Amino acid sequence: MGVLEGLGLGLETALTPANLLFCLIGVALGTAVGVLPGIGPTATIAMLLPITFGLEPVTSLIMLAGIYYGAQYGGSTTAVLINLPGESSAAVTAIDGHEMAKRGRAGPALATAALGSFFAGTVGTIALALFAAPISRAALEFGPAEYFSLVVLGLIASIALASGSTLKALAMIVLGLLLGTVGQDIYSGTPRFTFGQRELYGGLNFVSLAVGMFGVAEILRNLEGETKRTVTVAKVRNLWLTKEDVRRITAPVLRGTGLGTVLGVLPGAGHVLASFVSYSVEKRVSKHPQEFGRGAIEGVAGPESANNAAAQTSFVPLLTLGLPANSIMALLVGAFIIQGITPGPNVITDEPALVWGLIVSMWIGNLFLVLLNLPLIGLWVRMLSIPYGVLFPAIIAFASIGCYSLGLNAYHVYAVAFFGILGYFLIKLGCEPAPLLLxxxxxxxxxxYLRRALIISRGDPTVFLTRPISLVLLVLAAAAFVLAVLPAVRRKREDVFEDE
Incomplete structure (x- = not known):
């Protein structure tokens, strides 16, 4: 199926009333959680997974994807108006966006964020449409050895790009791998790490782990430091950009879109990395670098375009290889599996309506976001006045009911509580839960893939080195590991020399 035929099928799928409705619901929820700091799209998607079981697969994925890229829009609104980024990728936008707001130019800043995001989201969606099918066809040539090496590369690269301690990120990856082995052996059926509990024979429940680690743990952390919020937002006027504004933002939007499109496919927080890199590039190429940090409109245009383009292209490895680029994509892998679909190179041929419908819905969702964000700015910001003490009991109750409905088994609710407490202590220790989920x-x-490759090679472990693609992927994984470890080693040596 060609790109044009695929887009035609995608339009037919995405424009059904149900899919349009859930696309709108998804982007509206995404905007809301982007505005409200402390909740975030990861926790929201994790807690909404149970209610998607009753929906058609394409409908549920359209809604969940809308929450993800909608949160990138919502985070910029409070970043500009009250210097409170709802999303980590919006932290860069706050630097110059809030300075513009203090000078009475909140309208142009928000218009720049919305229009730049729409353009970047559109380009990112086009890139996804163009490259999804060719990459899927290439991936069909992969065997078990190549897939094993690809997964290793994905895990190592996520460590290299993770913020914080490399050792802790590696520990979280290993802990996640160990938790993934709980249950019956995939070939012999022998129980592993079940401790005699029948509920563990089928393995740990993905939804319970995700809701606990990202929903309950985040709520506990926020409650610890919760303070009363007072929000006063003046009415935003003059949302139109002047000719000079358009001239100044054109090049940053194009550069940010290009950076985000490329960096979005990288494992880890690609959208966050893209926004920071874009800001650095704009400051470096600007003829007036002294304006940055004091209300430069380029400092809003570049990062906002970059993080939204990256949000779209992060779907490339998910839809073509079945590999999640970040924790949110890992949740979407779970959503695929829950719906009985195995993500990977065969999806685009086995489920063309789902893949192309999802791709086209992203463009429709970006259009919805422009219409939602600019006229309803006051509404989104007023949401910050809702006391967190009112929000969190409702969120936990909703998540518990959803998890219980998985199998009408209280065990799933106990698992949510366990992983919530575990996630809270991991956060307190400075460990990110995202690598664990990956x-x-x-x-x-x-x-x-390891066992398949060894069975086919009759137990010869050199199969991973004798197959050229597998060898290249392992070399890249080794290089990524060295890049991740070297800065930590260098800092340790510098600390030793300073002590001497």
Missing amino acids: GFVLGPLLEE
Whole structure:
């Protein structure tokens, strides 16, 4: 199926009333959680997974994807108006966006964020449409050895790009891999790490782990530091850009879109990395670098375009290789599996309506976001006045009911509580839960491809080195590991020399 035929099928799928409605619901929820700091799209998607079981696969994925890229829009609104980024990728936008707001130019800043995001989202969607099918066809040439090496590369690259301690990120990956081995052996059926509990024979429940680690743990952390919020937002006027504004933002939007399109496919927080890199590039190429940090409109246009383009292209490895680029994509892998669909290179041929419908819905969702964000700015910001003490009990109750409905089994609710407490203590220790989720999702795949490759090669471990593609992927994984470890080693040596 060609790109034009695929887009035609996608339009037919995405424009059904149900899919349009859930696309709108998804982007509206995404905007809301982007505005509200402390909740975030990861926790929201994790808690909404149970209610998507009753929906058609394409409908549920359209809604969940809308929450993800909608949050990138929502985070910029409060970043500009009250210097409070709802999303980590919007932290860069706050630097110059809020300075513009203090000078009475909040309208142009928000218009720049919305229009730049729409353009970048459109380009990112086009890139996804153009490259999804060719990459899927190339991936069909991969065997078990190549897939094993690809998963190893994905895990190592996520460590290299993770923020914070490399050692802790590696520990979280290993813990996730270990949790993924709980249950019956995939070939012999022998129980592993079940401790005699029948509920563990089928493995740990993905939804319970995700809701606990990202929903409950985040709520506990926020409650610890919760303070009363007071929000006063003046009415935003003059949302139109002047000719000078358009001239100044054109090049940054194009550069940010290009950076985001490329960096979005990288494992880890590609959209966050893209926004920071874009800001650095704009400051470096600007003829007036002294304006940055004091209200430069380029400092809003570039990062906002970059993070939204990256949000779209992060779907490329998910839809073509079945590999999640970040924790949110890992949740979407779980959503695929829950719906009985195995993500990977065969999806685009086995489920063309789902893949192309999802791709086209992203463009429709970006259009919805422009219409939602600019006219309803006051509404989104007023949401910050809702006391967190009112929000969190409703969120936990909603998540518990959803998890219980998985199998009408209280065990799933106990699992949510357990992983919530575990996630809270991991956060307190400075460990990111995202690598753990990636390890948990990719662990069973890693084991399956390893054992398949060894069975085919009659137990010869050199199969991973004698196959050229597998060897290249392992060399790249080794290089990524060295890049991740060297800065930590260098800092340790510098600390030793300073002590001497």
